[in-house]
């Protein structure tokens with residue numbers, strides 16, 4: 001009884017009066033009845049924003065698409081499609097940096113040396129040589145922008161890491177509880193408050209400034225950053241998770257709410273596919289071995305260069321072969337859609353390609 005009381009606390013919503021169960025780690029809480037968002041002490045969070053989500057049907061269609069692309073055609077049934085709104089703090093910053101360092105350079109000097117020519121006479125000639133020099137350098141730069149800080153310390157959602165690394169928080173809009181409610185979504189409360197998010201952002205901005213300064217000189221001696229932070233914006237962003245059943249087994253898949261793309265999904269490997277991987281892998285290994293062998297032989301007779309090239313090709317083949325054969329001994333893979341940065345809502349600029357996650361082979 002005592003333990004239970006410690007694990008969950010009850011907070012009374014100042015807006016609708018409902019009792020909300022919270023955990024002791026929750027520092028910012030969203031009322032699941034009216035959507036009011038407040039600190040654990042009851043103080044309201046200003047400027048609560050959200051990243052809008054696509055409809056459930058669109059998410060489901062995308063997951064179907066993902067399964068089809070990964071050759072899971074028949075008999076897969078998608079279950080438990082659920083949206084969770086995960087909290088972020090967006091911390092606006094501006095910074096001024098002054099740095100001191102040393103720049104390496106060389107100067108060319110000349111000297112006269114004596115030598116004997118082919119007839120044995122002593123002659124002199126002028127030769128150039130270079131000497132390293134170090135000159136002090138200092139400079140300033142200003143940098144401003146926004147740091148996105150995840151407001152969770154323990155996040156156990158499948159695919160969350162991929163979601164966090166590909167999320168694009170430009171298209172946020174005012175928080176609308178009705179929109180969230182229609183998805184029957186769950187709110188995740190923040191375990192990181194505004195102050196802690198600012199501290200986190202401060203450290204990151206300082207580190208980034210330091211590495212920018214370090215890239216401007218050969219050796220960085222001192223770097224002073226003055227960082228100014230504004231009060232952060234609290235944002236909830238939707239991650240959809242689902243399960244699907246295929247040949248009697250259950251697999252996980254998750255999709256980003258804004259783009260609807262699958263950020264991570266388990267893909268079972270059928271026996272046929274695993275055998276195919278094994279055969280391809282072994283074939284590549286044999287071919288790589290033959291190339292390396294031919295290169296080795298020709299290198300002994302002809303030149304060194306051919307031998308190096310053949311060695312490199314051989315090693316590349318070995319690598320590919322290893323990837324194929326190791327896949328043959330695995331039961332499932334993890335894959336994702338190509339995730340592109342969505343276009344900005346009021347953008348004039350063309351949408352740029354985001355870093356697309358590679359499928360985890």
Ligand SMILES: [Zn+2]
Pocket residue numbers: 013014015016017018031032033034035036
């Ligand atoms: Zn409420």
